Every structure is written in structure tokens, then in C-alpha cells.
Amino acid sequence: MATDTKSKVGTGVGIAAILIWCLLPVAWIVSLSFKSQDAVTNGSPGFFPSSGGGAGFDNYQSVFQNDEFARSILNSIGISLIATVLSVIFATLAAYAIARLEFGAKTFVLTTALVIAMFPVVSLVGPLFDMWRTLGIYDSWLGLIIPYMSFTLPLAIWTLSAFFREIPWEMEQAAQVDGATSWQAFRKVIVPLAAPGVFTAAILTFFFAWNDFVFGISLTSTERARPIPAALSFFVGNDPFNRPASLLAAGAVVATVPIVIIVLFFQRKIVAGLTAGAVKG
Amino acid sequence: MTSVIANEAKSSSKAPKPPDSDRSRTENRLALKLVAPAIVLMLVVTAFPMLRALYLSLFSYSLTAPDDREFIGLSNYWTALTDQLFWRDTGNTVFIMIVTVVFELVIGFAFAMVMHKVIFARGTIRTSILVPYGVITVVSGFAWQFAFSNTNGFINSWLGWLPGIDADFSWFDKYSTSMIAIMASEIWKTTPFMSLLLLAGLAQVSEDMLEAAKVDGATWWQRLYKVILPNMRAAIMVAVLFRALDAYRIFDNIFVMTAGANGTESISFLTYRQVIEQFQLGIGSALSVLLFLSVLVVALVIVKLFRVNLADARQES
Incomplete structure (x- = not known):
């Protein structure tokens, strides 16, 4: 009995620790985004806005009125979505081959994917910078979509091949025996089984593209293609020596909201995908 | 690659007829067609630029004076490897890698144990x-930079009870405290990932074995060291490998929080600075190649040191 209560208390403390760990810095950045810019310039230490130092939603308004920032949100959404869709399509084809077909190059594909997942991206920045300028896709959506696809493919291929291996493919034949055409068998049996895996891979891919910073700052030079993380880091406001902390915080919150929404809705799928991709493969 | 073999066995038992060579040839061809786009895409953006970096690294080549490009053999490598800056930054990178991975492993494991135990509110916690x-890493960097700031942060007032820390304490004025701030951001962001990987490993430890150990009178520590940890070795090793290689590439946090001030530069940051800010493609390419090689070395050392067996880890649970 005594050890039972003790372990229950321990678990309770653990839960509290996890929640504080995960949410405190997020709460902090939200709180900071409500400090007024004047208060921040004069210095306003402390977790919460001091009395009279609050700004309401002013910072958020400024963020959305800032053309550069609004444009970078659009860039990020567009680039990440396109890269995700394309990457998942190619990864699905490859993962299907890996999970279902016998061919000699299977080990080669998996090893290549693994090596690329561990590649130091910064070492590519120089040559890509040079190549993209020659090809004329420097500072364009395409110039970012291509590297995002290459670097999300490994994760997507590993996750998807792990999912596809679990699918009972015999059901396709069973459906055909029962009189379904091969298209019906595919659409009514295989697609519903494979969809969750594809969806998970898409979420993880989107996270990667949304989070990228190295390519975002080195392969763009103007707001034409600059994604949110890069725009945030270059945003200096009116006074370059005193960064507008609360305005940046508001921008950061805006950049984080889409991710939090995705997490809230698809928590279970993301966990399954992360562990399948990395541990099970 | 156990699962590949297992898969082979599975599919051959599914289709017991003798392998029809014609059919297997078409299957092979179809498979190659399916993987080709992915492989091409992955190699176009990695292997090809890497070879180009290898080539450019043999030249004295600056984008500000592209016509003065000149073949200088391995001089760039010699310049980099004899420069103190290169070794200081490599030292920083290795230091950050070791410290963050150790912290993440310990805290992540504790989190995984809690999540494994929790029955109610699972969804909320996950x-x-x-x-x-x-x-976004950049956002995490900002959040922590402002938190540690002495004008607008809260860390100084919360840690005021520590000797040497008061309201005016400036974390970003010197090397040691800047590094603490950078590593805090890095550890905060990546510990959850680590804990999820460890949780998956924890789920593979058999409850029967734990129960048996308990009945035999093993203490909590004994169960942890003799039953749990050895049985999730593969998961731990994979988590360490993934995270260590990721930490070795640290860039975003340093860029946002200190921009390399007070000697807090990492090797990735040095490479970036040479290429993008100073347009030194020759020496920058040499640094790119060295960075790539050092990641390979780190990967090999971890695999050898801990005898990571990726095939083991990929076994289906």
C-alpha cells in the first residue's frame, strides 16, 4: 500500500514536471507578446507584463500589418505544403516498392535515406547557393521546395515503409475473389488502410519544412521566398540595437499556432509516426 | 536489416510457387521505377553538391572576385586545419553535443518512465x-534569449537566490553563461523527441520479466539497471545516435541567440559564415567537406563505441 501511494505521488510529480517543462516557455513567449513595446524598450523584467505595461493585441495587429511578415507566412505555408505533397507522393511510391516488392537495390535505398537523414545541411549551403544562382532559382519558392523534398524524403520513406509493412495486403486479393475489380479493391481496401500512414508522414514532413532555417536564410535574399523562421531572425524593427522583443514574440506565436493546432488534432498519429520512423523503420 | 530478411521470408511464404524469373524481373523493374524519383531527388541535392564542394575546395575562389579563381590544391584544407578557430569551433560543437545528449537522455528517460506509467490524461501529456x-527552433531560441535577458526576462528574478545572480546579471556577456543559455534552448526543444523514442523502447520491455524481478525481491534500482536498461539498449542507442548527429549540426540556436559572439560559434556556423556572409566559396567548400567528414567520424565513433546495431533496432516489436 505504502509503495503504491509513493509511486502514485511520484507519477503525479512527474506529470507536473512534464507539463511545466513543455508549456512554460510557450506560456512565456505568449506573455511576452502582450508586453507593450514601450515597456520592452525601457526594460520590463518579469514573467508577466507589469501593470500598465500590457499591450493588449497591439503587437499582433502590428505583425499582421507588417507586409514582410505577412508575406513570409504565405511563403512558409505555400512552400511547406507543396514540398510536403510532392515528398509524400514520391516517398509513397518508394515505400510501396520497399514494403511489397523484391528488388536488389532495396538496401541501397534504405541506406541512402539513412545517410541523408544525418547529412550536415550546412555543408550543402555553399554549393547549392552557387548552383541555384547559375540555374536562376535562387530566392524562389522552387529553390527551397527542392531541398525540402530531398531532406524530408528519408523520414517519409522510413515511416511509410514501416506502416506499409503492417498492411494485410492479402485483403486486396480477398476483395477481388469476392468480385471487386482491382481498382475497387485498391480504393476500398488498400487506400483506407494506407491513408493513416501517408497522413502521418505528411505531418512530419510539414513540420520539417516549417522548421527549416538553414536553407531559409541562405537560399533567399528578399521577401520573395523568405520563410517565417528566416523572416523572424532578420526582423530588427526600427531600432536595430534594441530588438522589439514583444513584437518578435507575437510573430513567434503566430508562427507556432499552426503547429500547435496540428499537434492538438493529430497527437496520436504523430507519436506513432515518429517512433515508427526512427525505431522500427 | 533483419526486417528486410524477415519480410523476404514472409512474402515467400505468402507466394510459395517457385520464383518465376520472368516475373521477378518485371517486379525488379517496377520497383526501380518506383524508387527512382526519390533516389534521384535525394542525390541531386546531396551527392552532387557535395562532389562540387569537393572540387571547389581545391580552388582559391571568392564570389567577390570570381575571375581570380585559382587552383591551389589542398591549401584550403591546410589553412582550415591549422587555424585555431576551426579547432575552437569543433571543440564547442563536441562539447554542446555531449552535454545536451547526456541531459536529454537522463531527462528524456525520466519523462518516458512517467508517460509509460500514466493511465489517465495520456492524450494531454502526449x-x-x-x-x-x-x-520552430528559431522561436525556441528567441524565447530563451528573452527569458535570459536582463532587461525583459524572468530568469534572473527566478534564480535570484543563486549566488552571483541578481537582476542585472548578463548571461550573454561571457562564454560560459552564453553556452548555458544556448544549451537550455537546445535541450528544451529536443528532450521530448528523445523521450518519445525511449518510450517506444520502454514499451518493448516485457512486463512479465519486471514482475518476476519484483517477486524475486529486486529493488527499484536493480530492476532499472538489470532489467529495463539492458532490454531497451537498442532504442537508447538509436536515440543517442540520432540526437548526437543532430546536435553536432547545431546552428539555428547559435545564430539567433548569440550569432557566435564570445566564442560560442559552432562548426556549422563557421562554415555558414565563410560561404554566405563572406562569399569565400573556396575555403567555405573545404570547411563543408570537413564538416561532412567529421559527421561521418562522429557517426562511426558512436556506432563502434556503443556497438549500435541498427538491424536490431529495426526489428518489429
Whole structure:
């Protein structure tokens, strides 16, 4: 009995620790985004806005009125979505081959994917910078979509091949025996089984593209293609020596909201995908 | 690659007829067609630029004076490897890698143990654990930079009871405290990922074995060291390998929080600075090649040192 209560208390403390760990810095950045810019310039230490130092939603308004920032949100959404869709399509084809077909190059594909997942991206920045300028896709959506696809493919291929291996493919034949055409068998049996895996891979891919910073700052030079993380880091406001902390915080919150929404809705799928991709493969 | 073999066995038992060579040839061809786009895409953006970096690294080549490009053999490598800056930054990178991975492993394991035990509110906890994972690294960097700031932060007032820390304490004025701030951001963001990987490993430890150990009178520590840890060795090793290689590439946090001030530069940051800020493609390419080689070395050392067996880890649970 005594050890039972003790372990229950321990678990309770653990839960509290996890929640504080995960949410405190997020709460902090939200709180900071409500400090007024004047208060921040004069210095306003402390977790919460001091009395009279609050700004309401002013910072958020400024963020959305800032053309550069609004444009970078659009860039990020567009680039990440396109890269995700394309990457998942190619990864699905490859993962299907890996999970279902016998061919000699299977080990080669998996090893290549693994090596690329561990590649130091910064070492590519120089040559890509040079190549993209020659090809004329420097500072364009395409110039970012291509590297995002290459670097999300490994994760997507590993996750998807792990999912596809679990699918009972015999059901396709069973459906055909029962009189379904091969298209019906595919659409009514295989697609519903494979969809969750594809969806998970898409979420993880989107996270990667949304989070990228190295390519975002080195392969763009103007707001034409600059994604949110890069725009945030270059945003200096009116006074370059005193960064507008609360305005940046508001921008950061805006950049984080889409991710939090995705997490809230698809928590279970993301966990399954992360562990399948990395541990099970 | 156990699972590949297992898969082969599975599919051959599914189709017991003798392998029809014609059919297997078409299957092979179809498979190659399916993987080709992915392989091409992955190699176009990695292997090809890497070879180009290898080539450019043999030249004295600056984008500000592209016509003065000149073949100088291995001089760039010699310049880099004899420069103190290169070794200082490599030292920083290795230091950050070791410290962050150790912290992440310990805290992540504790989190995984808690999540494994929790029955109610599972969804809430997993949702919150994914938040740091989803937060953009740049945002995490800002959040921590402002938190540590002495004008607008809260860390100084919360840690005021520590000797040497008062309201005016400036974390970003010197090397040691800047590094603490950078590593705090890095550890905060990536520990949840680590804990999820460890949780998956924890789920593979058999409850029967734990129960048996308990009945035999093993203490909590004994169960942890003799039963749990040895049985999730593969998961731990994979988590360490993934995270260590990721930490070795640290760039975003340093860029945002200190921009390399007070000697807090990492090797990735040095490479970036040479190429993008100073347009030194020759020496920058040499640094790119060295960075790539050092990641390979780190990967090999970890695999050898801990005898990571990826095939083991990929076994289906």
C-alpha cells in the first residue's frame, strides 16, 4: 500500500514536471507578446507584463500589418505544403516498392535515406547557393521546395515503409475473389488502410519544412521566398540595437499556432509516426 | 536489416510457387521505377553538391572576385586545419553535443518512465510533449534569449537566490553563461523527441520479466539497471545516435541567440559564415567537406563505441 501511494505521488510529480517543462516557455513567449513595446524598450523584467505595461493585441495587429511578415507566412505555408505533397507522393511510391516488392537495390535505398537523414545541411549551403544562382532559382519558392523534398524524403520513406509493412495486403486479393475489380479493391481496401500512414508522414514532413532555417536564410535574399523562421531572425524593427522583443514574440506565436493546432488534432498519429520512423523503420 | 530478411521470408511464404524469373524481373523493374524519383531527388541535392564542394575546395575562389579563381590544391584544407578557430569551433560543437545528449537522455528517460506509467490524461501529456517538438527552433531560441535577458526576462528574478545572480546579471556577456543559455534552448526543444523514442523502447520491455524481478525481491534500482536498461539498449542507442548527429549540426540556436559572439560559434556556423556572409566559396567548400567528414567520424565513433546495431533496432516489436 505504502509503495503504491509513493509511486502514485511520484507519477503525479512527474506529470507536473512534464507539463511545466513543455508549456512554460510557450506560456512565456505568449506573455511576452502582450508586453507593450514601450515597456520592452525601457526594460520590463518579469514573467508577466507589469501593470500598465500590457499591450493588449497591439503587437499582433502590428505583425499582421507588417507586409514582410505577412508575406513570409504565405511563403512558409505555400512552400511547406507543396514540398510536403510532392515528398509524400514520391516517398509513397518508394515505400510501396520497399514494403511489397523484391528488388536488389532495396538496401541501397534504405541506406541512402539513412545517410541523408544525418547529412550536415550546412555543408550543402555553399554549393547549392552557387548552383541555384547559375540555374536562376535562387530566392524562389522552387529553390527551397527542392531541398525540402530531398531532406524530408528519408523520414517519409522510413515511416511509410514501416506502416506499409503492417498492411494485410492479402485483403486486396480477398476483395477481388469476392468480385471487386482491382481498382475497387485498391480504393476500398488498400487506400483506407494506407491513408493513416501517408497522413502521418505528411505531418512530419510539414513540420520539417516549417522548421527549416538553414536553407531559409541562405537560399533567399528578399521577401520573395523568405520563410517565417528566416523572416523572424532578420526582423530588427526600427531600432536595430534594441530588438522589439514583444513584437518578435507575437510573430513567434503566430508562427507556432499552426503547429500547435496540428499537434492538438493529430497527437496520436504523430507519436506513432515518429517512433515508427526512427525505431522500427 | 533483419526486417528486410524477415519480410523476404514472409512474402515467400505468402507466394510459395517457385520464383518465376520472368516475373521477378518485371517486379525488379517496377520497383526501380518506383524508387527512382526519390533516389534521384535525394542525390541531386546531396551527392552532387557535395562532389562540387569537393572540387571547389581545391580552388582559391571568392564570389567577390570570381575571375581570380585559382587552383591551389589542398591549401584550403591546410589553412582550415591549422587555424585555431576551426579547432575552437569543433571543440564547442563536441562539447554542446555531449552535454545536451547526456541531459536529454537522463531527462528524456525520466519523462518516458512517467508517460509509460500514466493511465489517465495520456492524450494531454502526449499533446504537450509534442509542443516543444513542433515549435520552430528559431522561436525556441528567441524565447530563451528573452527569458535570459536582463532587461525583459524572468530568469534572473527566478534564480535570484543563486549566488552571483541578481537582476542585472548578463548571461550573454561571457562564454560560459552564453553556452548555458544556448544549451537550455537546445535541450528544451529536443528532450521530448528523445523521450518519445525511449518510450517506444520502454514499451518493448516485457512486463512479465519486471514482475518476476519484483517477486524475486529486486529493488527499484536493480530492476532499472538489470532489467529495463539492458532490454531497451537498442532504442537508447538509436536515440543517442540520432540526437548526437543532430546536435553536432547545431546552428539555428547559435545564430539567433548569440550569432557566435564570445566564442560560442559552432562548426556549422563557421562554415555558414565563410560561404554566405563572406562569399569565400573556396575555403567555405573545404570547411563543408570537413564538416561532412567529421559527421561521418562522429557517426562511426558512436556506432563502434556503443556497438549500435541498427538491424536490431529495426526489428518489429
